[in-house]
Amino acid sequence: DAKTTQPPSMDCAEGRAANLPCNHSTISGNEYVYWYRQIHSQGPQYIIHGLKNNETNEMASLIITEDRKSSTLILPHATLRDTAVYYCIVRARDDKIIFGKGTRLHILP
Amino acid sequence: KAGVTQTPRYLIKTRGQQVTLSCSPISGHRSVSWYQQTPGQGLQFLFEYFSETQRNKGNFPGRFSGRQFSNSRSEMNVSTLELGDSALYLCASSRSAGTSGYNEQFFGPGTRLTVL
Numbered sequence: 001d002a003k004t005t006q007p008p009s010m011d012c013a014e015g016r017a018a019n020l021p022c023n024h025s026t027i028s029g030n031e032y033v034y035w036y037r038q039i040h041s042q043g044p045q046y047i048i049h050g051l052k053n054n055e056t057n058e059m060a061s062l063i064i065t066e067d068r069k070s071s072t073l074i075l076p077h078a079t080l081r082d083t084a085v086y087y088c089i090v091r092a093r094d095d096k097i098i099f100g101k102g103t104r105l106h107i108l109p
Numbered sequence: 110k111a112g113v114t115q116t117p118r119y120l121i122k123t124r125g126q127q128v129t130l131s132c133s134p135i136s137g138h139r140s141v142s143w144y145q146q147t148p149g150q151g152l153q154f155l156f157e158y159f160s161e162t163q164r165n166k167g168n169f170p171g172r173f174s175g176r177q178f179s180n181s182r183s184e185m186n187v188s189t190l191e192l193g194d195s196a197l198y199l200c201a202s203s204r205s206a207g208t209s210g211y212n213e214q215f216f217g218p219g220t221r222l223t224v225l
Contacts, residue, residue: 034213043113043199043216044152087152091212097142097165099152 004088009104018075020103022088025069031091033064035073037084038102044087047073083107111135113202113217121223127188130220134181134202140164141183142214143175146197155198158183159206187222195224 005023012018024033032051036044048055048062050071055062061074075082087102114133122128134141143155154167158177175185181202187194198221201214 032212036214036216038152041197041219043201043218046213046215049213097154097157097214099144099154101151 003098004090004100006086006088006100006103008101009106011106011108012075012078013108014079015077018078018082018105018107020073020075020086020088020105021070022073023070024088024090027068027090029068033062033068033071034089035060035062036087036089036099037082038087039084047086078105078107080107080109113200113215115198115200115217115220117220118218119221119223121225122190123225124190124192126190127186128190128222129184129186130198130200130222132183132185132200132202132217134183134200135215138202138204138215139181140203140206140212141177141181142201142203143183143185144199144201145169146199146219147193147195152199155185157206164206190224192224195222197221 032049034049035047037047038044048057048060050062050064064071085102085104087099116131132141140159142157144152145155146152155169156166156175157164161177172188177183197219199216199219201216203212203214
C-alpha cells in the first residue's frame with residue numbers, strides 16, 4: 001500500500017515558516033499528494049494538493065521532489081491558529097485512502 | 110454553497126444497540142467516504158461510496174455498514190455496538206472517485222458517538 005511517513009510532532013516559532021516533511025516513497029505515477037489539517041475536534045480541512053510540480057495557494061506551498069518520493073508543506077508565516085495536526089495523504093494502490101498519524105504542529109508564541 | 114452536513118452531531122448509546130449516522134454531501138458531489146477517528150488509532154478509512162455503489166472498504170468488521178442514496182446522501186450503520194466503537198465519525202464528499210486525478214475531499218464536522 002502507498003503509505004506516508006511524517007514526524008509525529010514539530011515546533012515552529014510564530015511568524016516563521018513551518019516546513020512539514022512527508023515521505024511517500026511508494027507513490028505511483030498518477031497519484032496526487034494531498035495535505036489536510038485538523039484543528040482539535042473539527043473535521044479535516046483541505047490545504048493543498050500536487051502531482052509533480054510545486055504548488056502554491058493562499059494557505060501554503062507544496063514542494064514535491066523530482067522523484068516524487070517526498071514532499072514538504074510550507075506555511076510561510078505561521079500563526080497560533082496554524083496549531084493543528086497536519087496529514088499528508090496519497091491514494092493507495094488498492095484505492096483506499098490512508099491518513100496516517102500526521103504531524104502535530106505546535107506554534108510557539 | 111453549503112458544506113457537508115452530518116447528523117446527529119452527538120450520540121450516546123449503550124452496548125449492544127445499533128446506530129445510524131447520516132451524511133449529506135456538498136451539492137453536486139457524488140462520492141462520500143466515511144472515517145472513524147479515535148485517540149489511539151487516528152483517522153481510519155471505513156468505506157467509500159460513489160453513485161450508490163460501495164467502491165472501497167476499510168478493515169472494519171461486518172457490524173459496520175453503509176449505503177448511498179440516489180441523491181448522494183449516505184448513511185452508515187453500526188450494529189451491536191461495543192465500547193470500542195466510541196469515536197468521532199467523519200464523512201467527506203468529493204466530486205468524483207478514483208485513484209487518478211484531482212479528488213479533493215471536503216469533510217463534515219463529524220458525529221461523536223459515545224457507547225456506554
